Amino acid sequence: MMTPDGDAIVVDALRALATDPPREMTELVYSSWVKVPGPVGDLYVAFTHKGIDYVRSAEAMHGDQAQFRRSYRERFNRPLREAGRPPAGLLSALQGRPTRSLRFDLHGLTAFEHDVLAAAQRIPTGQTRPYGWVARMIGRPRAVRAVGTALGNNPVPILIPCHRVTKSNGVPGEYVFGGEMKQHLLRAEGVDLAEAYELARRKVNFIGSVTTHIVCFPTCAHARRIASQNRRGFRSVAEAADAGYRPCLRCAPALGASA
DNA sequence: GGGCGGGCGGGAG
DNA sequence: ACTCCCGCCCGCC
Secondary structure, eight states, X not given: OOOTTHHHHHHHHHHHHHHSXXXXXXXXXXXXXXXXXXXXXXXXXXXXXXXXXXXXXXXXXXXXXXXXXXXXXXXXXXXXXXXXXXXXXXHHHHTTOOOXXXXXXXXXXXXXXXXHHHHHXXXXXXXXXXXXXXXXXXXXXXXXXXXXXXXXXXXXXXXXXXXGXXXXXXXXXXOTTOHHHHHHHHHHTTOOHHXXXXXXXXXXXXXXXXXXXXXXXXXXXXXXXXXXXXXXXXXXXXXXXXXXXXXXXXXXXXXXXXX
């Protein structure tokens, strides 16, 4: 026995609120997650309304989504609920077509870490740059090891390609998901690791062109176009400079070259 | 050629 | 706040 109109409307409204809270409200509490195929195995990807904030390889999580959710909660103190579909831009990014709709939610990172990730994002697919290059690009040339620490804290590996950051001699080095995974990722995008190891063995950290007298990192698109008879290896940029070479403007193997 | 210390940011006391 | 310790490093001896 309720009065018509008013009360019924209020009751319905309350019931609706109780069973179906507004979307924005649940988003304040939960983050979403999906499992998607990645370049080298499946990925767990978490995201908020602002963008993707966490990526783990299923392999590193032993294929256990509960472990993924636990690690997310440990890091962000926030629960996850499975989403019906992946966030905008994720699938195309994983197919090598990054779009503007791919967004990241990089909350909880320091300014330094932001800078490091931004620099890593500038490394083209299929190329690599050393930790020291990242340090120099963000204006902290001596913070080389700190760059490694920051990359190790990359919440969205693979999407922000910290696997493209190598040791100074071009060999892959360490990685959040293990060095093996780093090698798989690099090979999957066409990096010639056999060549990288060979150059490291010969202490060739840079490649110059005897015709242009420009010196590059070996994986730079420019360096790869140098005809074999015109290639000249250098151990350091200083050595190249002594021979009259200047740093490539594209890959910026030294100061004085803005990438 | 591998070991050692310099260098740096961040987190735990 | 300050110290200590660790880490996807680097280059020298």
